[in-house]
Amino acid sequence: xxxxxxxxxxxxxxxxxxxxxxxxxxxxxxxxxxxxxxxxxxxxxxxxxxxxxxxxxxxxxxxxxxxxxxxxxxxxxxxxxxxxxxxxxxxxxxxxxxxxxxxxxxxxxxxxxxxxxxxxxxxxxxxxxxxxxxxxxxxxxxxxxxxxxxxxxxxxxxxxxxxxxxxxxxxxxxxxxxxxxxxxxxxxxxxxxxxxxxxxxxxxxxxxxxxxxxxxxxxxxxxxxxxxxxxxxxxxxxxxxxxxxxxxxxxxxxxxxxxxxxxxxxxxxxxxxxxxxxxxxxxxxxxxxxxxxxxxxxxxxxxxxxxxxxxxxxxxxxxxxxxxxxxxxxxxxxxxxxxxxxxxxxxxxxxxxxxxxxxxxxxxxxxxxxxxxxxxxxxxxxxxxxxxxxxxxxxxxxxxxx
Numbered sequence: 001x002x003x004x005x006x007x008x009x010x011x012x013x014x015x016x017x018x019x020x021x022x023x024x025x026x027x028x029x030x031x032x033x034x035x036x037x038x039x040x041x042x043x044x045x046x047x048x049x050x051x052x053x054x055x056x057x058x059x060x061x062x063x064x065x066x067x068x069x070x071x072x073x074x075x076x077x078x079x080x081x082x083x084x085x086x087x088x089x090x091x092x093x094x095x096x097x098x099x100x101x102x103x104x105x106x107x108x109x110x111x112x113x114x115x116x117x118x119x120x121x122x123x124x125x126x127x128x129x130x131x132x133x134x135x136x137x138x139x140x141x142x143x144x145x146x147x148x149x150x151x152x153x154x155x156x157x158x159x160x161x162x163x164x165x166x167x168x169x170x171x172x173x174x175x176x177x178x179x180x181x182x183x184x185x186x187x188x189x190x191x192x193x194x195x196x197x198x199x200x201x202x203x204x205x206x207x208x209x210x211x212x213x214x215x216x217x218x219x220x221x222x223x224x225x226x227x228x229x230x231x232x233x234x235x236x237x238x239x240x241x242x243x244x245x246x247x248x249x250x251x252x253x254x255x256x257x258x259x260x261x262x263x264x265x266x267x268x269x270x271x272x273x274x275x276x277x278x279x280x281x282x283x284x285x286x287x288x289x290x291x292x293x294x295x296x297x298x299x300x301x302x303x304x305x306x307x308x309x310x311x312x313x314x315x316x317x318x319x320x321x322x323x324x325x326x327x328x329x330x331x332x333x334x335x336x337x338x339x340x341x342x343x344x345x346x347x348x349x350x351x352x353x354x355x356x357x358x359x360x361x362x363x364x365x366x367x368x369x370x371x372x373x374x375x376x377x378x379x380x381x382x383x384x385x386x387x388x389x390x391x392x393x394x395x396x397x398x399x400x401x402x
Contacts, residue, residue, distance in 0.1 A: 005313040008352045018275040018293050020377040027270040031063035037233035047263025048074045050360040055389035057081035072102045113156050122172025131178040136199045162207040182217030190236040201247040209252045218261035222268045224307050264360040271359020277351045287325040294329030295336050296369040309356040312347045
């Protein structure tokens, strides 16, 4: 926790509730954790979909990371945050000719994840450079909706289709510069990631000489629950280095470089989401704590049944005796739940609550559903000063595009 009751009160008084708060110190630490663990042998590339705030992107760029983009909008934001075309890897999924052309016109490398998309790219950019995303057949993640490899997911090309990939590359004189994969999000043990990497390396050894890079993908987990063990980056790096060394013994291009995509790991822990309790009620024997953090502000629990630690930041001692409650928002939906049946302790109207590890897939998924206003974002700099890095929506901004 980097926001206490005093700071939280000052921030909400100044910027309104709810409010996303980020720590520059923690963000830089996570970037450096990865760089130091991988010793330059595997380059971290930030998956910008986790958090697209330009002020955070500029810090990540300063720390020497490249970036993965999934849309022209993400490319536009990245380039306006200091990333060059060479820093950006576009990992498309079922995209239009226009999106591919947008990348090609800017000199940004495109990864395609199906035979038909590779064919489409060949027609747009004959003789160009391209990467292909493969599906290793096994995945990992905290929820089925975030597992991005395996037999029941839309992503990637089956390894069995390597001959077809080669035919399309030859047909359009395409240069295959890299191969990438992604097994899912939020693994905390190294084995699933390392096993998938080994499968990918074996496939490349058999079918694709002369590559410039291999991207092992993500997504590196962080401990959301109290007492959860951190991902051991040192252990992971040693396992990965061993696999890379054995791969290089027989691969033709000894200068090939390696990448990974630790989106969540970079930004999750640097963010807290502050909100205010506006109602405490009993309904048929069940306690509900009503807050201004609806799923338009934080929708991870609704999408994935995700867990976030929640703390009551109160300047007073409540005597209401609440022990367990379901924490809900202000959206007109029964599923507008932030945490179910959570042991929360005493809480009263007017208390501030803090949602931990909210820096990834928080604001980037926020919406104006129910015509609710998206909150502001602020950054606590390393010297302790606070800076507004995104203004809150206004009622007038709801009408901006009409």
